Amino acid sequence: MKIIEKQLETILAGTIRKVRPDAPAGKLFFTKTNDEQFGDQQTNFAMAAAKELKANPKQLASEIVEALAGDPALAKVDIAGPGFINLTLSNDFIGAEVAKIGREQYDLSFLDRQGTVVIDYSSPNIAKPMHIGHLRSTVLGDSLKRIYRWLGYTVVGDNHLGDWGTQFGKLIVAYRRWLDRDAYEKSAIEELERIYVLFGQAAEADKSLEDEARAELKKLQEGDPENRKLWQEFITLSLAEYNRIYDRMGVKFDTYHGESFFHDRMPAMLDLLIEKGLAKESEGALCVFFDDKEKLHPCIVRKQDGAFLYATSDLACLQFKRDNYTLNRAVYVTDERQQPHFKQIFAIARMLGWNEQLDHVWFGIMRFGDDTFSSRKGNVIKLDELFTEAVRRARLVIEEKNPELPAEEKAAVAEMVGLGAVKYADLSQNRISAVSFEWDKALSFDGNTAPYLQYTHARIKSIARKAAETGRPADPNAQITITTPAERRLAVHLLGFPTAVLKAAEGYKPNLIAEYLFELGQRFNTFYNSSPVLKEGDAVMQSRLALCLRTAHVAKEGLGLLGIAAPERM
Numbered sequence: 001m002k003i004i005e006k007q008l009e010t011i012l013a014g015t016i017r018k019v020r021p022d023a024p025a026g027k028l029f030f031t032k033t034n035d036e037q038f039g040d041q042q043t044n045f046a047m048a049a050a051k052e053l054k055a056n057p058k059q060l061a062s063e064i065v066e067a068l069a070g071d072p073a074l075a076k077v078d079i080a081g082p083g084f085i086n087l088t089l090s091n092d093f094i095g096a097e098v099a100k101i102g103r104e105q106y107d108l109s110f111l112d113r114q115g116t117v118v119i120d121y122s123s124p125n126i127a128k129p130m131h132i133g134h135l136r137s138t139v140l141g142d143s144l145k146r147i148y149r150w151l152g153y154t155v156v157g158d159n160h161l162g163d164w165g166t167q168f169g170k171l172i173v174a175y176r177r178w179l180d181r182d183a184y185e186k187s188a189i190e191e192l193e194r195i196y197v198l199f200g201q202a203a204e205a206d207k208s209l210e211d212e213a214r215a216e217l218k219k220l221q222e223g224d225p226e227n228r229k230l231w232q233e234f235i236t237l238s239l240a241e242y243n244r245i246y247d248r249m250g251v252k253f254d255t256y257h258g259e260s261f262f263h264d265r266m267p268a269m270l271d272l273l274i275e276k277g278l279a280k281e282s283e284g285a286l287c288v289f290f291d292d293k294e295k296l297h298p299c300i301v302r303k304q305d306g307a308f309l310y311a312t313s314d315l316a317c318l319q320f321k322r323d324n325y326t327l328n329r330a331v332y333v334t335d336e337r338q339q340p341h342f343k344q345i346f347a348i349a350r351m352l353g354w355n356e357q358l359d360h361v362w363f364g365i366m367r368f369g370d371d372t373f374s375s376r377k378g379n380v381i382k383l384d385e386l387f388t389e390a391v392r393r394a395r396l397v398i399e400e401k402n403p404e405l406p407a408e409e410k411a412a413v414a415e416m417v418g419l420g421a422v423k424y425a426d427l428s429q430n431r432i433s434a435v436s437f438e439w440d441k442a443l444s445f446d447g448n449t450a451p452y453l454q455y456t457h458a459r460i461k462s463i464a465r466k467a468a469e470t471g472r473p474a475d476p477n478a479q480i481t482i483t484t485p486a487e488r489r490l491a492v493h494l495l496g497f498p499t500a501v502l503k504a505a506e507g508y509k510p511n512l513i514a515e516y517l518f519e520l521g522q523r524f525n526t527f528y529n530s531s532p533v534l535k536e537g538d539a540v541m542q543s544r545l546a547l548c549l550r551t552a553h554v555a556k557e558g559l560g561l562l563g564i565a566a567p568e569r570m
Contacts, residue, residue, distance in 0.1 A: 001097075001101075001104035001105065001106050001107060002106075002107045003106060003107070003108075003495075003498045003499060003502075004030075004040075004041065004089075004097070004495045004496070004499070005029070005030045005041070005499060006107070008030050008041055008043075008073075008087060009028055009029070009030065011068070011071060011074075012028060012043065012045070012064070012068070013028060015064060015068050015071075016028070016045070016064060018067060019063045019064055019067050020049075020055075020060070020063070022053065023049055023053060024049050024052050027045055027048040027049050028045050029043065029045075030043050030087075031043075036489070038086050039076065039078070039086035039087050039088040040088055040089045040492055041086075041087045041089075042080075042085065042086050042087070043084070043085050043087075044083070044085075046058070046060040046061035046064060046083040046084075046085060047061075047083040047084070050083065057082055057083030058079060058082060058083045060083065061079045061083040061084070061085050062079060064085060065077045065078065065079055065085060068087075072090060072092070072093060073089060073090060074088065074089060074090055075088045075089060075090040075091065076088040089492065091481075091482035091483075091488065092482075094482055094488065094491045094492060094495065095479065095480035095481055095482050095491065095543075096480075097495055098480050098491045098494050098495065098547065098550050099478075099479070099480045099546065099550075101494060101497075101550045101553055102549075102550060102553040106498045108151055108498070111152065111153075112328070113152050113153050113154070113328070114326070115154070115325070115326040115328035115329075116153075116154045116155070116156055116325040116326060116327060116328055117148050117153045117154065117155045117156070117328045117329055117331065118155075118156045118158060118321050118325060118327065118329075118330050118331065119141055119144055119145050119148075119155060119156070119157050119158065119331045119333065120141075120158045120160045120317075120330070120331065120332045120333065121137050121140065121141020121142070121144075121145075121158075121159070121332075122134060122137050122138040122141060122159050122246075122253075122333075123137065123159060123160045123161060123162060123334070124161065124162065124238075124242060125161075125162035125163075125167070126161060126162060126163040126234055126235050126239075126258070127167070127168075127171055127189065127192040127193070127196065127234045127238055128189070128192075128193055128238075129189045129190065129193060129241070129382050129383075130241075130245055130382065130383045130384075131381060131382050131383060132366060132381045132382075132383065132386055133365075133366060133380070134383065135366065135383060135386075135422070135426060136363050136365075136366055136426055136431075136435070137333050137334060137335070137363070138246075138249065138251055139249070139251075139423050139426055139427055139562075139563060140333050140361070140363060140427065140431060140510065141157065141333040141361075142157070142249075142250075142251045142563050143427055143510040143562050143563055144331065144333065144361070144505075144508060144510070145157045146560065146561045146562075146563060147501060147504055147505050147510065147513070147561050148505060150557075150561055151501065151502070151505055153328065154328075156254045156255060156325070157252070157253045157254050157255075158253065158254065158255045158256075158257055159253040159255070159256045159257075159258075160257060160258060160259070160317065161235075161239075161256060161257075161258030161259070162259060163235055163258035163259055163260045164258065164259040164260040164263060164313075165259065166214075166217060167196065168216075168217060168220055168231055168234070169213035169214055169215070169216040169217030169218075169220065170196060170199045170200075170203075170213040171192060171195070171196055171199075171230075171234065172216040172220070172227055172230055173199060173209060173212050173213050173216055174195035174196060174198060175192075175195060175230060177195075178195045178198050179191065179195060180194075188238070188241070189237070189238060189241045192234065192237075192238075199213070221263075235258075239256070245383055245384060245387075248384075248415075248419070249383075249387075249419065249423075249563070250419075250563055251563065257317065257320070259310075261320075262313050262316040262317050262320060263308075263313075265316040265319065266308045266312045266313065266316050268316075269301075269312060269315050269316045269319060270286065270301060270302060272319075272352070273286075273301060273315075273348075274286075276351070276352060278348065278351055278352070279302075282298070283304070285300050285302060285303055285304050286300070286301050286302035287299060287300050287301065288301060288344075288348055288351075290344075290347055294343075294347055296340070296343055296344055296347060297340070297344075299311050299344040299345075299348065301315070310341065311341065311344060311345060311348075314341075314342075314345050315345060315348060315349075318330065318345070318349060318354070318358075322354060322356065327356040327357070328357070329356065329357035329358070329359060330356060330358050330359070331359045331361055331508070332358075332359070332360050332361065333361045333363070334360070334361075334362060334363075335362060335363055335364070335365045336362045336363065336364055336365060336432070337365070338360070338362065339360065339362055342358075342360035342362075343360075345358075346358045346360070359508065361431070361508040362431075362432070363431040363432065364431070364432055364433045364434035364435060365434055366426075366434070366436075386422060387418065387419055387422065390419060390422050391414050391415050391417075391418035391419070392414075393418065394413075394414040394415075394417040394421065394451070395410060395411070395414035395418075397417075397451075398413055398414055398417070398570065401570070402569070402570060405569065409569065412567075413567045413569070413570055416454070416564075416565040416566075417450070417451050417454055419565075420450035420451065420454055420559070420564040420565060421449060421451055423562060423563055423564055424450030424453075424514060424562060424564060425441065425449070425450075427510045427511060427562050428448060428449075428511050428514035428515075428518075429511055430509065430511050431508070448514070448518045450559070450562075450564050451570075452518075452521060453517050453520075453521050453555060453564075453566075454559070454564070454565075454566055454570060455570050456520075456521040456524055456525065456551075456555060457552050457555045457556055457559070457566040457567070458566075458567050458568060458569050458570040460524070460548045460549065460551060460552040460555075461552060461568045461569065462569065463534065463545065463548055464545065464548070464549060466534060467533075467534055467541070467545055470534070472534075472538065472541065472542075474542070474546065474549060475542045475545075475546070478542035478543060478545070478546040479542075479543060479546075480543050480546050480547055480550075481539075481540075481543045483540075484527075484530070484531055486523075486526050486530045486531055487527060487531060487544070487547060489523050489526070489527070490520075490523045490524055490526075490527045490547065490551065491547060493516075493519060493520055493523050494520070494550055494551060494554055496516070497554050497557070500512055500513055500515075500516035500558075501513060501561065510561070510562055513558055513561055513562060514562065516558065517555060517558045517559065520551065520554065520555060520558070521555070524548075524551050527547075531544060532544075533545055533548060552566075
């Protein structure tokens with residue numbers, strides 16, 4: 001099934017070849033019209049090609065419009081302004097194309113899908129609980145992985161864990177001094193967090209603790225069996241907790257390549273930088289300096305004491321990706337504060353002659369009211385607590401709206417709706433905007449929210465069930481006949497779904513899918529409120545029911561790309 005823009009390109013390209021065989025290639029593309037009264041799609045081809053053809057744009061447009069007359073896909077073609085060509089799709093064409101939804105795969109062969117898209121996201125620090133600060137990277141990265149896979153790319157989702165560094169020396173000291181074994185067995189992450197904070201407090205009064213921690217870290221890095229065993233225990237217990245939360249979120253990773261995974265590759269990475277003349281000694285440290293035009297601070301890749309830094313790790317990580325994948329692109333999903341860091345990494349990659357596409361998908365940080373989240377300030381909300389509260393609130397609404405649902409189904413739906421509300425509250429925002437977290441706003445069930453869209457899907461499924469109960473089940477081969485403006489507006493919007501996904505992928509912006517889905521919900525509800533389905537005769541009923549079910553299919557697909565479930569009943 002070709003997307004609408006590609007079908008129109010084919011139609012128009014054939015017509016242009018007849019009218020102007022010498023017309024330039026590559027200037028033909030379509031966009032959705034800003035106002036539906038002027039048609040469904042628009043192209044500026046005549047204006048773009050007129051200069052090369054030495055033609056008047058409006059005259060060229062007129063020749064094309066005249067040659068398009070009678071094409072069955074088009075109800076009307078006209079000229080606007082200095083030479084825009086507006087095209088109105090025919091209702092028969094719209095109905096036939098909508099009928100293909102869910103039955104035929106979209107033809108996306110025009111995309112460059114060679115190689116692997118590697119997406120690095122979530123990346124919590126070992127031995128610390130996942131909190132709301134991890135939400136944006138996790139749901140954004142997961143959504144991008146789903147979007148690119150839907151488009152047919154080979155995608156690897158990587159969780160670049162913070163599993164190496166100075167904190168482990170401190171943890172080992174704290175573990176041996178202050179661990180509460182019962183608390184540790186009950187909740188290892190919470191107990192590790194407690195003793196880590198305790199170390200920080202104690203070290204302020206006793207500076208020798210920092211020296212002790214450095215000594216334990218050195219032993220760990222040199223392979224001391226006891227310290228290695230403890231370090232591995234911290235990782236194993238942390239991952240078990242993280243995976244429990246990821247499972248609840250429906251988030252999966254293909255690889256867990258933390259910082260420690262690249263530790264042994266870092267010396268060779270430094271050797272390469274030195275060999276290429278990029279890394280130079282400066283006050284005992286090893287640095288990469290940039291041209292003034294880059295407007296970047298020097299990047300330290302080895303400290304005076306010989307320790308590596310995040311830059312060294314990320315360069316070794318990128319080298320590993322290049323060695324193990326044919327990269328289509330490498331994507332890093334982190335907050336906006338990492339922009340200078342990745343600008344340095346990408347600049348060094350270019351200096352090394354690594355020309356793969358590298359994208360830092362940054363997002364605005366999440367705030368609590370007017371303040372940032374901070375463990376010290378005591379305003380960090382743990383993800384598990386957030387989800388549990390969301391599900392509790394969802395359950396209250398479901399109890400009120402549909403008390404007849406069996407208890408087990410209420411619990412399952414509350415989980416889908418609660419988690420969906422939290423994810424959508426984040427993903428529906430432009431990612432580069434800071435998000436101010438508010439409980440009521442995040443868990444709202446009105447307006448542009450996941451529960452509104454989930455309810456729309458469930459409502460359509462209810463219509464289909466009622467049709468079957470009255471002896472008129474949906475005909476899978478029903479012809480979709482467009483007869484009313486509301487039907488047409490809904491059907492045309494359904495045809496725009498793959499384009500919305502393509503735009504979301506292009507800009508790494510899942511919020512464009514959210515915007516599409518909200519408009520889909522609005523158009524469906526306008527259609528349903530003005531166009532009876534089950535009260536009509538068989539032909540009209542089957543046509544409208546088929547339109548409803550195509551809407552449900554697209555709603556479910558779209559919500560799925562955001563990592564949100566679509567309940568059958570609510």
